[in-house]
Amino acid sequence: MSVEIDTSAFTEEAYELLSELEDSLLELEESPGDQELIGRVFRAMHTIKGSGAMFGFDAVAEFTHEVETVFDMARNGTISVTKELINLTLAARDQIRAILDAAGGGSPANEENAQRIIAGLRGLVPGAGGGAAGGAAAAKGKGKKPVVEAGPHSYRIRVKPHADIFANGTNPILLLNELREMGESRIIALTDDLPDIGALDPEQCYLSWEVFLTTEKDENAIQDVFIFVDDECDVNVRLLDREENLSTDAEPKKLGQILVERGDIDQEDLEEALQPLGDRLVDAGVVGKDQIRAALTEQQLVQEKREKKKKAEAATSVRVPSDKLDNLVDLVGELVTVQARLNQTSASVGDHDLQLISEEVERLTAELRDNTMSIRMLAIGTTFNKFKRLVRDLSLELGKKIEMTTEGAETELDKTVIDQLNDPLVHIIRNSIDHGVENPKDRLAAGKPEEGLIHLAAVHSGASVLISVADDGKGLDPQFLKRKAIEKGILPPDVELTDKEAYQLIFGAGFSTAEKITNVSGRGVGMDVVRKSIDALRGQIDVQSELGKGTTITLKLPLTLAIIEGLLVEIAHDFFVLPLAAVEECVELSRDRVANAHGRHVINVRDEIVPYIRIRDRFGIEGESPEIEQIVISEVDDKRVGFVVDRVIGQHQTVIKNLGKNFEHSEEFSGATILGDGTVALILDLQKMVRFVQHEEAEENSGGE
Amino acid sequence: MAGGTRITETTQYLTFMLHKEVFAVDISKIREVLEFTSVTKVPRTPQFMCGVINLRGSVVPVVDMRLKFNLEASEKTVNTCIIIVEITHDDGEVTVMGALADSVQEVMELEPSQIEDPPKIGTRLRSDFLMGVGKHNDRFIMLLDIDRIFSPEELSTIQAAA
Numbered sequence: 001m002s003v004e005i006d007t008s009a010f011t012e013e014a015y016e017l018l019s020e021l022e023d024s025l026l027e028l029e030e031s032p033g034d035q036e037l038i039g040r041v042f043r044a045m046h047t048i049k050g051s052g053a054m055f056g057f058d059a060v061a062e063f064t065h066e067v068e069t070v071f072d073m074a075r076n077g078t079i080s081v082t083k084e085l086i087n088l089t090l091a092a093r094d095q096i097r098a099i100l101d102a103a104g105g106g107s108p109a110n111e112e113n114a115q116r117i118i119a120g121l122r123g124l125v126p127g128a129g130g131g132a133a134g135g136a137a138a139a140k141g142k143g144k145k146p147v148v149e150a151g152p153h154s155y156r157i158r159v160k161p162h163a164d165i166f167a168n169g170t171n172p173i174l175l176l177n178e179l180r181e182m183g184e185s186r187i188i189a190l191t192d193d194l195p196d197i198g199a200l201d202p203e204q205c206y207l208s209w210e211v212f213l214t215t216e217k218d219e220n221a222i223q224d225v226f227i228f229v230d231d232e233c234d235v236n237v238r239l240l241d242r243e244e245n246l247s248t249d250a251e252p253k254k255l256g257q258i259l260v261e262r263g264d265i266d267q268e269d270l271e272e273a274l275q276p277l278g279d280r281l282v283d284a285g286v287v288g289k290d291q292i293r294a295a296l297t298e299q300q301l302v303q304e305k306r307e308k309k310k311k312a313e314a315a316t317s318v319r320v321p322s323d324k325l326d327n328l329v330d331l332v333g334e335l336v337t338v339q340a341r342l343n344q345t346s347a348s349v350g351d352h353d354l355q356l357i358s359e360e361v362e363r364l365t366a367e368l369r370d371n372t373m374s375i376r377m378l379a380i381g382t383t384f385n386k387f388k389r390l391v392r393d394l395s396l397e398l399g400k401k402i403e404m405t406t407e408g409a410e411t412e413l414d415k416t417v418i419d420q421l422n423d424p425l426v427h428i429i430r431n432s433i434d435h436g437v438e439n440p441k442d443r444l445a446a447g448k449p450e451e452g453l454i455h456l457a458a459v460h461s462g463a464s465v466l467i468s469v470a471d472d473g474k475g476l477d478p479q480f481l482k483r484k485a486i487e488k489g490i491l492p493p494d495v496e497l498t499d500k501e502a503y504q505l506i507f508g509a510g511f512s513t514a515e516k517i518t519n520v521s522g523r524g525v526g527m528d529v530v531r532k533s534i535d536a537l538r539g540q541i542d543v544q545s546e547l548g549k550g551t552t553i554t555l556k557l558p559l560t561l562a563i564i565e566g567l568l569v570e571i572a573h574d575f576f577v578l579p580l581a582a583v584e585e586c587v588e589l590s591r592d593r594v595a596n597a598h599g600r601h602v603i604n605v606r607d608e609i610v611p612y613i614r615i616r617d618r619f620g621i622e623g624e625s626p627e628i629e630q631i632v633i634s635e636v637d638d639k640r641v642g643f644v645v646d647r648v649i650g651q652h653q654t655v656i657k658n659l660g661k662n663f664e665h666s667e668e669f670s671g672a673t674i675l676g677d678g679t680v681a682l683i684l685d686l687q688k689m690v691r692f693v694q695h696e697e698a699e700e701n702s703g704g705e
Numbered sequence: 706m707a708g709g710t711r712i713t714e715t716t717q718y719l720t721f722m723l724h725k726e727v728f729a730v731d732i733s734k735i736r737e738v739l740e741f742t743s744v745t746k747v748p749r750t751p752q753f754m755c756g757v758i759n760l761r762g763s764v765v766p767v768v769d770m771r772l773k774f775n776l777e778a779s780e781k782t783v784n785t786c787i788i789i790v791e792i793t794h795d796d797g798e799v800t801v802m803g804a805l806a807d808s809v810q811e812v813m814e815l816e817p818s819q820i821e822d823p824p825k826i827g828t829r830l831r832s833d834f835l836m837g838v839g840k841h842n843d844r845f846i847m848l849l850d851i852d853r854i855f856s857p858e859e860l861s862t863i864q865a866a867a
Contacts, residue, residue, distance in 0.1 A: 337762060575745075619748030620748060621748070659757070661794070666749060672764045674759045679743050680745040680756075680759050
C-alpha cells in the first residue's frame with residue numbers, strides 16, 4: 001500500500017513539472033536564444049526522468065531520456081532552438097503525460113507516436129540526421145541578450161537641477177513626489193553646495209538629490225518623469241540590483257566599494273582613507289558628508305533587499321489535499337451557523353456578559369471564515385497559461401496568426417470556481433479563434449495587422465471577479481444573428497431585439513453561425529455549455545461587440561461558492577435568502593399602489609419602470625399579504641427586477657447547503673441555509689426565476705392570441 | 706423488478722405505523738429516528754414532499770409517507786416522527802432522506818420463511834414499492850423497498866404552483 005502513496009506523490013509532481021515544462025517551452029518559442037529558459041526546460045525533464053526511474057516509471061524515464069539528450073545539445077549550443085524542436089518537445093510533453101495517464105489507469109499511450117517523436121528529435125541532431133546543422137551557428141550568432149529579471153528593481157537616480165530652474169516655475173518637489181509614487185523610495189538631499197545665509201540667493205537652486213527607488217517600472221518610465229525639465233536638470237539613472245549584488249552568498253558591498261563604483265572617489269582615494277573611513281573621507285575633503293550619507297543609504301538598501309529576497313525564499317508552501325480543505329470549510333460553515341444561534345440567544349437572554357462573549361466569538365468566526373476562504377483562493381494564472389497552448393495549437397491548425405496576452409493572472413478565485421471555469425473558457429477562446437479572428441489575408445484586407453489578438457483579463461470587482469476574453473476579430477453582427485435565429489425557428493419572424501439581446505442568442509443550444517462544421521466549432525454546443533456552467537457558478541455573462549472591431553465576452557463570477565452575503569426576507573412564516581450581491585435597494589409597495597397599476601406588475605421607481613415578481617403568488621404561499629409589502633429591487637441579467645416579499649429582515653451570512661438530488665428540478669432555488677434558530681431557509685436563484693417568468697409570460701401571451 | 710430481490714436471510718426490521726397499518730424498513734437502511742421538528746416547505750414541489758429539515762447542519766429532505774402512498778393526511782401528534790434513512794441510488798451514491806410516519810413501533814426479526822412475495826393486487830400500494838409481505842402474530846407487515854420509493858424519479862416530479 002505504501003508504494004501506492006509514493007507513486008501518487010510522483011505523478012502529482014510530474015504533472016506539475018509538465019505544466020511548467022509547457023510554459024517554459026511556449027516562452028522559449030518567443031525568445032529562442034534565452035539560455036535560462038533552455039536550462040529550465042532541461043531541468044524539468046531531468047527531474048521527471050530521475051524521479052520517474054526512482055518510482056519505477058521506466059517507460060517515462062526511457063522516453064524522457066531521449067528527449068533530454070536532444071535538449072542537452074540545445075543547451076550547450078550544438079543545435080539551435082527551432083520551431084521544429086519546440087513542436088516536437090511539446091508533442092513529447094503530451095506523450096509523457098499520456099504515459100503517466102496510462103499508468104494511472106487511463107488508456108494506454110500510443111507507442112508509435114513515441115517512436116515518431118523520438119525519430120523526429122534524432123533527426124534534429126547534426127551527426128545523425130543532418131538537416132539542422134546549419135542552424136547551430138545561427139543560434140550562436142544571435143547571442144545571449146542579458147535577461148533583466150522580472151520583478152521590482154532598485155535604481156539610483158541623481159537629480160541635479162540647474163541653479164536657474166526656479167526661474168521657469170519648475171518645482172523639483174513635484175518631480176520627487178512623482179518618483180516617490182512609482183514605488184518604495186528613499187530620498188537624500190545633498191546640501192553641500194548651500195552657501196552661507198548672507199550669500200544665498202533665494203531664487204537659485206543650490207540643492208541636488210539622490211533618490212533610491214525600488215519599482216516595478218523600468219528605466220524609461222523614470223526618465224519620463226524628467227521629460228519636461230530635460231535641459232534644466234541633470235539626471236542620471238542607474239540600475240542598482242544586478243544579480244551579483246543580490247545573490248545571497250556574496251558579501252554585501254563595502255562603503256568604499258560603493259563610493260568607488262559610483263564614481264564619487266577613485267580607488268586610490270579609497271585606499272588612502274581606508275582605515276577610519278567615513279570621517280576621514282570627509283576630513284580629507286574627498287567627498288562631502290552627504291555623499292557618505294547617500295552611500296550609506298545605498299548600502300543599507302541593497303542589504304535590506306537581500307534580506308527580503310532571503311525571506312521570500314524561506315516562505316514555503318504546504319501541499320494539502322483539497323478534500324481536507326473542503327472539510328475545513330464545512331466546519332467553518334457550521335461554526336458560522338452556530339455563531340448566529342449564539343448571537344440570537346444571547347440577544348434574547350439579555351445578559352451583558354454573555355453578549356460580550358458572543359460578540360467576541362462573532363469577530364473570531366468572521367476572521368476564521370475569511371482566513372479559511374483565503375486558503376482556498378488560487379491565482380487564476382495557471383489556468384491562463386493552459387490557454388496559451390490552446391491558442392498556439394489552434395491557430396496553427398486553422399492557419400491564423402494569433403497572439404494571446406493576459407492581464408491580472410494574480411487575481412485570486414475560489415478553487416472550485418477555477419476548476420469549473422476551465423471548460424467554459426476553453427469554449428469561449430475556441431470560439432474567438434474560430435469565429436472571431438479572421439484569416440491573415442482577410443485581416444490585411446480589412447486594414448488590420450496580420451496577427452490577431454486575444455486578450456484574457458481577470459480583475460476583482462467587489463465580491464465578484466470579472467474575467468474577460470477580448471478579440472480584435474470581425475465582431476458579431478446582430479442582424480445576421482437575428483436572421484439565423486428566425487431561420488432556425490428559434491425566434492418568431494416579427495421579433496424585435498436589441499443588439500444586446502441578439503448577442504445573447506449565441507448562447508442558445510443548437511445555435512451556430514458557422515457555415516460549415518469544423519473540427520473546432522460549428523456544432524452549436526459550445527456556447528450553450530458556457531451558459532450552463534456559468535449559471536451553475538451563479539455567474540453572469542456579458543457580451544460586447546462592434547462589427548469589424550472585435551468581441552469581448554465578460555464573465556462575472558462570485559469569489560466563492562461556499563458562503564455568500566445574503567438578504568433574509570420573510571413571506572408568511574417562510575424565510576428566504578436573496579443573494580445580496582444582486583440587491584440594489586428595497587422600496588415599499590402599498591395596496592393602493594397595486595390597485596393603481598391596473599393589474600400590471602410594474603412599479604415606478606424614481607421615474608424608472610421596474611417590473612416585479614410576487615414571490616407569494618409564484619410559490620403559492622397561502623394567507624393574506626400585509627398592508628405594506630416590500631419590493632427588493634435587484635439587478636438580474638442587466639435589468640432591474642423587483643421581488644415582492646412581506647418583510648425584509650436584514651443581512652445574513654449565508655452558508656450554502658446543497659438541496660440535493662431530489663430538488664434538482666427546483667431550479668428557482670440555488671440551495672438552502674440554516675438560520676440562527678435552526679430552521680432552514682431557501683436561497684433564491686433570481687436569474688432562473690426571472691427567466692422562468694419571462695418564458696411563462698411569453699407562452700401565455702402567444703397562446704392567448 | 707418488483708420483489709425481484711428475494712429475501713434469503715434473517716433480517717431485522719423497524720416497523721412503523723401509517724394510517725393504522727404496519728410498515729417496515731430494513732434496519733440497516735435506518736440511521737436514526739427524530740421527533741417531528743419544523744419543516745421548511747420547498748415551493749412548487751409535490752404535496753408529499755414535506756420540505757427540508759436541519760439535521761445537525763445538513764439539509765435533509767423529508768417525505769410524508771401517508772401522502773406518498775395516497776393515504777389521507779393526518780394531524781401531527783406527539784408520536785409523529787421522522788425516520789432518517791440512507792438511500793442508495795443506482796449509481797451507488799448514498800443520500801440521506803427523512804420519512805414522516807405516524808409513529809414507530811419496534812425492531813423485529815423476520816426469517817425468510819415468514820416473508821412472502823408481494824401480491825400483485827389488493828395491497829392498495831404499487832407492488833414495486835414492496836420487497837415482500839411479512840407475517841407476524843397474524844398481522845401483515847408491508848416491507849418497503851425504500852431505495853425504490855425514494856429514488857429521484859419517484860420524487861422529483863414537479864408540480865405547477867397551485
